[in-house]
Amino acid sequence: MDVDNSPVTTDDFYQTLVENAAEGMLTIDENSDIVYANPAIEDILGYTPEELIGSSKMDIIPERLEPVHTAALKSYVETGERNIDWNGIELPALHKDGHEVPTLISLREHEHDGDQYFTGVIRDISERRQRENQLQDQKERLDEFADILTHDIRNPLSVAEGYTKIAREQRDSPELEKISDALTRIDTLVDDVLELSKEGRSIGETDVIDVGESVREAWESVETRQATMLVDDDLGAIEADESRFQELLENLFRNAIDHAGSDATVRVGLLSDELGLYVEDDGSGIPATIRSDVFGHGYSTHRDGTGYGLSIVSQIVDGHGWDISVTEGTEGGARFEITW
Structure with a gap:
């Protein structure tokens, strides 16, 4: 049995890494034409690499954002000034079926044979965005609880505490002590929930x-x-x-x-x-x-x-x-x- 002992070239090694990366990768030239896409891009945007290579990156940009992307790339090519965070910017991308996918994109610039290229590493952050929305919903519910506690419970609670205090001054009984303890517990819970609402936890x-x-x-x-x-x-x-x-x-x-x-x-x-x-x-x-x-x-x-x-x-x-x-x-x- 013959064994191939030929050394793996550096180009082959890095090509394998890119082809098997979990993140999507797209490379465009200075005209916004896509010259490379790795297989992971299909999991994120639904397009195979073959469908994207040779097309314009505008195919995956929501229509309302096309002028912004065009102007940003043109401005950078002409001036070299970055007007966005290249280490990670959240932008929506257009899926093949038409819906928008929230993504986090990191950008890098490089030259090859005298031509200028830009490569974006693309991560699908749909799950993270969903968690953020859930946390926001939770915060809003806490705010609703706070309103109820502040307006609908705090006032009658204060009245009950006042009358209980007067009753205990006039008569010492275990029942009144239990009522007082219960009212104190309610007051503590009201303070806790109000504090939680303010801190959002x-x-x-x-x-x-x-x-x-x-x-x-x-x-x-x-x-x-x-x-x-x-x-x-x-x-x-x-x-x-x-x-x-x-x-x-x-x-x-x-x-x-x-x-x-x-x-x-x-x-x-x-x-x-x-x-x-x-x-x-x-x-x-x-x-x-x-x-x-x-x-x-x-x-x-x-x-x-x-x-x-x-x-x-x-x-x-x-x-x-x-x-x-x-x-x-x-x-x-x-x-x-x-x-x-």
Whole structure:
């Protein structure tokens, strides 16, 4: 068997690198004609290299931007002055099927046989743009929460705190102390969410916390009526924003009691792999057809519900980098599973 031991030339080596690069590459001459395109460009713009080579780069430029590109290239060829960031500029490119693709383009200039060429390394940033839009939507929802907290909750909360203070001065009772504690907790949550809205984030500083203790404190902070909570003996510890984690649990408990009834049984325990937590009730459950909707902002199946509870839960889960899903509980009720 003959073996080819001939050395690989430098040109062959770099050609292989370019042909197998994950980023798209286009080279144009000073007339904006495409002289080279690598295979990765097809994944981004839908064109094969053969379809692009020999055509004008204007074929992949949205029509509204063609004059800008033409003027920018002409200006640089004549003056040598760069009026854009060559290390990375975000520009839309036109896909073969007609839709626009957000891209990040890095440019380089080089000469060959006395001719001037420009090569662009093109990255599809659709996913990044989508994440940015999601973060913006999240910020807008936080702003909505802040408006509700500031205008619709803060004022009656202040009134309730004032009357509770007067009542405690006139009469010392454990019930009034619990009311005062609950109002203080609400006031803390209002401050937290307002602060989060200003900073545009969904969690604050994290620390290692006892999950079981947070579960018990959250249960005591909710109007549980005749409901019963069953908890695993050891829920372990987790790194989290303690206040926001407790708020997450409070909303899940409140949701269970609102939908399963005042005498509901709520179970809390570790998932089988101990990498998460479940909260389930013995109510009628959540139909499979709407399980993907329940975390939406403003979505509620309860007549008096605001639709904020599970939306806040989802937001806190996302902020910690966890995942949450809803399924059927062991007794047919709703079961929320948080994995971290």
